[in-house]
Amino acid sequence: MKTLKFKKLKIATTLLCVVCSLTMSAQIGGWNPELENDAEEALQTMLEKTSKLESFRDAAYGYAVFPRVTKAGAAIGGAIGNGIVYKDNAIVGSSKLRQASFGLQIGGQQYIEVIFFENETSFNHFTNGKLKFDAQASAVLLKEGASVDVAYHEGVAVFSSTIGGVMAEASIGGQHFKYEPKENE
Secondary structure (H helix, E strand, O other), rough: OHHHHHHHHHHHHHHHHHHHHHHHHOOOOOHHHHHHHHHHHHHHHHHHHHHHHHHHHHOOEEEEEEEEEEEEEEEEEEEEEEEEEEEEEEEEEEEEEEEHHHHHEEEEEEEEEEEEEEHHHHHHHHHHHOEEOOOOOOOOOOOOOOOOOOOOOOEEEEEEEOOOOOOOEEEEEEEEEEEEEEOOO
């Protein structure tokens, strides 16, 4: 029995390492213009799927776009993604999303995640590293042509759209973010 648990843990750890290595940017330090382009394209994809998101974008104090979050798990799981942060529809920085989870889960998937901040307080919580999503937080999964009737929860609205993959889960975990301001060039 212990051997089987060890094998599962080893597989999950290996899977997580592969996911992390695949999603890490090749650029070390400095600004990543490719990520900027990917974020713009991802946001455009989300807006095309659900035009109501334009009202969130236009009214938001700020927002973060994670164009490719990669998630994998087998009992123990994780997710990782890099994104661009906007205020007044202008780029102000970048962010790293990290998530750890445990529970009944198997598979892997990639998705786009967009987080809208209703006001300065919620935006500052994010940029100061104080915004963390726990097991109670949920994102609205966007589907082609679906209507979106969502209100902000504690100043934050989260939307996601699956890019690909298959994942079945009933797990507990949380997302953590690290913000880096864009240095003026």
